[in-house]
Amino acid sequence: MRAFDYVRAERIDDALTALAEGNTRCLAGGTNLLDLMKGDVEQPARLVDITHLPLAGIEPLPDGGLRIGALVPNSDLANDRRIRERYPLLAQALVSGASPQLRNMATVGGNLLQRTRCHYFVDVGFDACNKRKPGSGCTALEGPNRIHAILGASNRCIAVHPSDMCVALAALDAVVETQSRGGARRIAMHDFHRLPGTTPQRDTELRHDELVTAVTLPPSPFAEHSRYLKVRDRASYAFALVSVAAALDLDGDRVRDARIVLGGVAHKPWRARDAEHALVGHALDDATLSAAGAAATHGARPYHDNAFKVTLAQRAVVRAIREGART
Amino acid sequence: MTQTATSHVIGQPLDRTDGPLKTTGGARYAAEFRPAGLCHAVMVLSTIPAGRIVALDTAAPEASPGVLLVLSHRNAPSLPKHGDAAFDPPAGRVLSLLQDDDVHYNRQPIAVVVADSFEHAVAAAALVHAQYERASPALDFQRERAHAHTPKDVNHAPPDKRWGDVAAGERVAEVRVDAIYTTPMQTHNPLEPHATVADWQNGKLTVYDATQYVSGVRDALAKTLGMAADDVRVVSPFVGGGFGCKGSTWSHVVLAAMAARQVGRPVKLVVDRTQMFGPVGGRPHTRQRVALGARRDGTLTSIRHELVAQTSQIEDWTEPSAVVSRMMYACPNGATSHRLVKLNIGTPTFQRAPGEASGNFALEVAMDELAVSLHVDPVALRLRNYAEREPATGKSFSSKHLRECYAQAAERFGWSRRTGAPRSMRDGNTLVGYGMATASYPAHRMAASARAVLQPDGTFVVQSGSQDIGTGTYTVMTQVAAETLGVPPAHVHFELGDTRLPPAPVSGGSMSAASVGPAVQAACRQLRERLVSLAVADATSPVHGSPSSAVTIDDGWMIVRDNPSRRETLAAFAARHRQPLEASAEAKPGDAKERYALHSFGAVFAEVRVDPELGVIRVPRVVAAYDIGRPLNLKTARSQMQGGIVWGVGFALLEETLLELRSGRIANANLAEYHVPVNADIQSIDVLFVDHPDYAFNPLGIRGIGEIGITGVPAALANAIHHATGRRLRDLPITLDKLL
């Protein structure tokens, strides 16, 4: 990789100051950023090491929810008793991702901000990638695109967000907390990641001078009936072709409330509101399930190699709801 | 003679003799050699598939910290014959050695940056910018297929071979199967990527290389650089997986030597993971037509196997897929052919069971299709067409016990529980399928030599310039030596991987054990005879005066057979002979190849479970039985088979190199997106050996085992998936989308 400067932040202010000076990236677990720097995809002039900041705790909130520090390792989060009991969907999503070694290093903040695995983004030998080099084009539109988006893409970018954790967080109505020299912000998980539109170089709403400090979870009505289903090419250690976070609040057989969020299909965790509408107020019979499955991919636009994702997503939604209802 | 401690070392499941070194980090791999003054080279690869370099900006990298050299076509020394002096197909390759500005494939080496540290070299390499004049590339296999041509030969066999009268066989056929089978381009990903350390001292070159063939690298380097072979030494004590990728000397080896000479310091060059995807070969995409004709009773009347495979613009390397149909079944009429499509890609290469693995898939799925059409059991169909002689040549097999393989594996697997109809077996909602296929791989052998030396402490050093590519050569050769000498394995220290040792062939084509084993045996036998004759002539020895024939060596003792109280240890004997005593031998194959068809066989049975809605496939178990002659070591043999089967699962379900068709660049050039099986994909693998020594092939009765394990597995899985789902998938890999 190219030479870069390294500074270690002892206090949050150090990090905010460094970020405000520009051309600086946070170094958390490093499992994504360092790979991209080795591949010359990311070329920051400076890294600010945030791993010593006091952001590695999980604390209860007055409303009964939890605040998860940005530096909590993915494996600690998945193994936290409160998470397992109150937000099992999140624990399932976390352990379905990467490998134990990676999860030990990966942090909540880094997972939120991990970048796409699009073949043409991660290899600078491909000339055209609007996300990497705005205006250069999109190789994926014509090249092998089996792993690419079917929902919410644009003709500038059809990459998908690769995270499992974020799909569960979106279903759990999580909120991302940030700080910068200018102050603090709270951004709903659903609004945190962006659709590519004409500016695919921007993955999220986070500004370059902002630090993610925490993610908060409200109390959840979905603890009893939820399921994270990840469909991938091999049994472990692969990104989702399609994943589904199904969270149900059931009143007997009837659905009081529901969240259906898809992973592996869009530039962000894809909240399938139409599928949720098809569920809420209905009994969970076959007709409701298949209506929800079909609704989950409303507006889907597949490309050359990924039409299967439409069918797969629909069936995965049905399966996840069915299994979630059973738990 | 009574059976004693050391008369049965061969065959024992001895732990790897190099295991402790490997697990403690003591085994030194090529990239871990650090001659004094070592500097670091990084290759820069092209980003276009075809054209010319019109400008290369080297000013910035040259000015970058620590940089010693940026080697490119502008300043590279010109080599004899334009760098092609070692070209000798199929293993001697056309290399990319910066001799001109032409680009023939994406990820072709176009420059080498050498710096005082690895970090400096990598940073500077990112600054090398090439400007190209693009030519229009040939990349679309489908489109270029119209221009397919016939290669000169396929690994020394003729590209086309016919026997009997196929057209007549097809006319009398009552049932026919005729289909196209495809296998994807695949890329080698051994744990250890290629690596070379080159060190020049006084005009002589020493190279530490990750290779399957130290003598081959020496000869290739000497010819390419225009030197005497004696002035090149190649050292390779440990290799982290070969599988064919390290059977040829690729460009980076020569580039490392060129760079080292230029900077006047030793240079290390490691091919990084992404660079594995292009310049160092892999299995080519194949499109195979298999057409079978049979009578109602299942007897084959005709077989056609026609291969079209991709190759590069610079070389006609051929995946010999149709060759397997020349030997597998007793069919009186056959026609097999190989055609090549030239593309702007890196030249393909040997990849575990080249030809057999891909060709077997097509043939064995076609056989399954025939069994389905005939409503006969797939095993019964194979027995009906069991070949007692090789059909295309009429030769008998040196030793063939495939019937036993079918029977033992079927029994262990529980094949009789299989219900014939597709989709007829379920476990809850899950579809269950049983499938099987025959496995095979030819037995090769070449001349090899070895030396055995008695040390003053009574132990032995035994040497051969072979390689251990992770298969267990150190261990099995220790066993051959120990049993032949009559000493415990711990008294033998085996050395390999150095051109200073007696020469041995490539560790490829599954031939190392069958080639080197007889040489080790011969050298040890000669040495043993010498020791005995010296002892009986030695007045101070307890065995003195006995006829040599009455003295044996067992468990490290020299003993008079009929009077075991007259004995001494080899240590005592050696102590009196201050000079090391040694013997060398060369062992050459006899006329077995002319007289017999030489093949290993196996039968692979697999169970799959398919989620009918999501298409997810799991492989809970594979049972396979092999006829590979005499296993030298049951443990390493089983490991070879299990490894082959694991790769077979990947071949069937996961592996695929994706070529982006405008750039000719491999899109998934990393292990996150190029999928090989992980532990969670592999469940029970049960391996059996039918133990029949093949003494017609060599004096140890062994045939090679390195490659057969991957064969048969892709077909067995595809056939099991058909049985589970009723879907006949002829296009690998069978990913879940194909089942939706």
Ligand SMILES: Cc1cc2nc3c(=O)[nH]c(=O)nc-3n(C[C@H](O)[C@H](O)[C@H](O)COP(=O)(O)OP(=O)(O)OC[C@H]3O[C@@H](n4cnc5c(N)ncnc54)[C@H](O)[C@@H]3O)c2cc1C
């Ligand atoms: C082989 C492999 C397989 C994987 N498989 C999966 C998978 O199946 N599912 C899955 O979900 N993920 C998977 N991952 C991705 C993994 O989850 C991410 O790499 C990880 O979560 C990133 O976390 P990190 O702390 O290492 O981030 P880093 O690499 O340190 O940082 C990533 C980005 O986030 C920024 N950043 C980090 N923390 C903050 C902060 N607090 N504020 C502002 N910016 C910040 C960094 O500047 C950087 O841009 C895989 C990764 C690998 C290498």
